[in-house]
Amino acid sequence: MKTSLYTSWGNKKAVPHIAITPANVSAVSFSDVQHSTIAYGQGRSYGDVCLNANGNLFDTQRLDRLVDYDHRKNLITCQSGVILRDLLLFLTTKNKFVSVSPGTSQVTVGGMVANDVHGKNHHKVGSFGNHIHSLTLLRSDGRILECSEDENTEYFKATIGGLGLTGLILTVTLRLKNVENNCIEIKSIKTKDINQMLELFEETDADYEYTVSWLDMYSRPQKGIFSCGNHASGEIKCSSSAAWKKTIPINAPEWLLNRLTNKVFNQLYYYKSNSRAHDVASYQSFFYPLDKIEYWNRLYGKRGFYQYQFVVPYEEFLSVYTEILNIIKQYDQPVYLAVLKKFGEIKSMGMLSFPRAGYTLAMDFPSKGEASLKMFKAFDLVVMNAGGAVYPAKDARMSHDIFKHSFPRVEEFSMYKDNLFCSDFWRRVEQDV
Numbered sequence: 001m002k003t004s005l006y007t008s009w010g011n012k013k014a015v016p017h018i019a020i021t022p023a024n025v026s027a028v029s030f031s032d033v034q035h036s037t038i039a040y041g042q043g044r045s046y047g048d049v050c051l052n053a054n055g056n057l058f059d060t061q062r063l064d065r066l067v068d069y070d071h072r073k074n075l076i077t078c079q080s081g082v083i084l085r086d087l088l089l090f091l092t093t094k095n096k097f098v099s100v101s102p103g104t105s106q107v108t109v110g111g112m113v114a115n116d117v118h119g120k121n122h123h124k125v126g127s128f129g130n131h132i133h134s135l136t137l138l139r140s141d142g143r144i145l146e147c148s149e150d151e152n153t154e155y156f157k158a159t160i161g162g163l164g165l166t167g168l169i170l171t172v173t174l175r176l177k178n179v180e181n182n183c184i185e186i187k188s189i190k191t192k193d194i195n196q197m198l199e200l201f202e203e204t205d206a207d208y209e210y211t212v213s214w215l216d217m218y219s220r221p222q223k224g225i226f227s228c229g230n231h232a233s234g235e236i237k238c239s240s241s242a243a244w245k246k247t248i249p250i251n252a253p254e255w256l257l258n259r260l261t262n263k264v265f266n267q268l269y270y271y272k273s274n275s276r277a278h279d280v281a282s283y284q285s286f287f288y289p290l291d292k293i294e295y296w297n298r299l300y301g302k303r304g305f306y307q308y309q310f311v312v313p314y315e316e317f318l319s320v321y322t323e324i325l326n327i328i329k330q331y332d333q334p335v336y337l338a339v340l341k342k343f344g345e346i347k348s349m350g351m352l353s354f355p356r357a358g359y360t361l362a363m364d365f366p367s368k369g370e371a372s373l374k375m376f377k378a379f380d381l382v383v384m385n386a387g388g389a390v391y392p393a394k395d396a397r398m399s400h401d402i403f404k405h406s407f408p409r410v411e412e413f414s415m416y417k418d419n420l421f422c423s424d425f426w427r428r429v430e431q432d433v
């Protein structure tokens with residue numbers, strides 16, 4: 001076992017002892033592990049749920065095999081290290097698609113289960129965990145548990161959204177959806193303020209499977225671009241933009257991305273978009289626009305960045321949004337990227353799942369040390385008072401109080417946690433659990 005530097009997307013770092021999981025699941029063993037351990041997928045979580053400084057990491061990169069595919073039953077079984085990008089390349093040749101996808105395809109199936117990720121279609125289908133048929137879980141005592149809604153049900157519900165703490169997920173069987181081609185029909189609408197944006201979410205709910213809105217947080221009031229889409233019908237094929245993929249090779253100097261360049265970029269993006277555009281594009285362009293630039297997180301420079309994502313009930317959103325804007329102004333921090341989505345009423349499977357009915361706003365802030373942390377604490381108070389929650393997948397600093405408020409079933413969850421499994425995130429929030 002060696003040590004190595006592992007990072008998460010916001011550029012949090014840890015030097016753990018590394019065990020690369022063998023490709024053969026029956027060969028995965030905990031006998032060498034002398035420290036606490038946690039699985040590491042692609043490190044696309046922004047904070048520290050996938051890190052374990054001074055402990056052990058199970059890097060799942062070699063658990064990358066498709067195990068079984070049943071076209072008629074709409075089921076696929078794969079190892080947990082399979083990357084969504086590869087899974088979709090296979091599925092779209094069969095006119096199938098995953099039921100839920102996050103905003104990047106560079107994530108593993110295990111990572112999507114452990115954060116119970118959501119997509120742009122929560123209002124229609126719920127989160128990723130609502131489409132898991134079954135999974136196998138390796139516990140540190142060597143037991144392999146088959147988990148589903150009928151078998152080891154409590155472990156199933158603890159593992160979905162369980163932040164990797166219930167053991168190592170070996171394989172996952174997913175329920176798929178049928179599509180006719182690899183294209184999405186997209187409608188984009190420029191919005192003049194947050195009220196118009198919220199009206200559009202309500203108006204398009206029934207007719208569109210996917211809805212999302214980008215906000216320009218520099219403009220007053222905040223303009224934006226609202227997009228909605230459906231899988232296209234018919235025998236058409238859309239070319240993917242993989243051919244012009246770019247990479248940011250190193251961390252950018254701090255002057256490159258700053259308040260001014262970001263403001264100009266936002267204005268150009270807004271004014272260059274048509275005010276009501278219809279388009280048919282590949283699923284990659286619609287779901288994963290940021291994947292076109294590999295390691296775009298390096299644009300934030302060495303200090304990295306934070307994302308703050310919260311959800312609050314629908315009726316609380318406007319007042320929470322106003323208070324959050326005031327706090328941002330008070331702390332004078334730039335918001336480089338902001339994305340709003342609507343969660344529907346479908347209940348999440350996991351004991352610690354983040355998605356619940358309401359609006360969810362995600363905002364990227366360059367890391368400004370203490371000033372950023374103080375501002376997030378002020379956000380926390382507003383979100384908690386409104387009965388909301390903060391998303392662990394995007395977090396590197398929430399306190400145990402905020403965690404407990406956000407996830408009231410944490411005590412029940414801890415009965416199914418594996419004692420050998422721990423992360424930097426869990427060490428921070430576990431007190432009093």
Ligand SMILES: Cc1cc2nc3c(=O)[nH]c(=O)nc-3n(C[C@H](O)[C@H](O)[C@H](O)COP(=O)(O)OP(=O)(O)OC[C@H]3O[C@@H](n4cnc5c(N)ncnc54)[C@H](O)[C@@H]3O)c2cc1C
Pocket residue numbers: 009038039040041042043044045046049050060080081101102103104106107108109110111112114115116117118119162163164165167168169170290393423
């Ligand atoms: C550009 C971008 C857009 C995003 N958009 C969204 C979005 O729209 N919706 C959303 O919900 N999230 C979104 N995310 C967050 C991302 O989807 C999640 O953080 C996801 O879990 C990352 O997967 P990963 O494979 O990189 O896992 P990691 O980040 O490496 O790990 C995440 C968690 O999964 C656990 N884990 C990983 N593999 C296993 C395993 N085999 N067994 C047990 N536990 C395991 C880890 O221990 C950790 O707790 C986005 C991230 C980025 C960078």
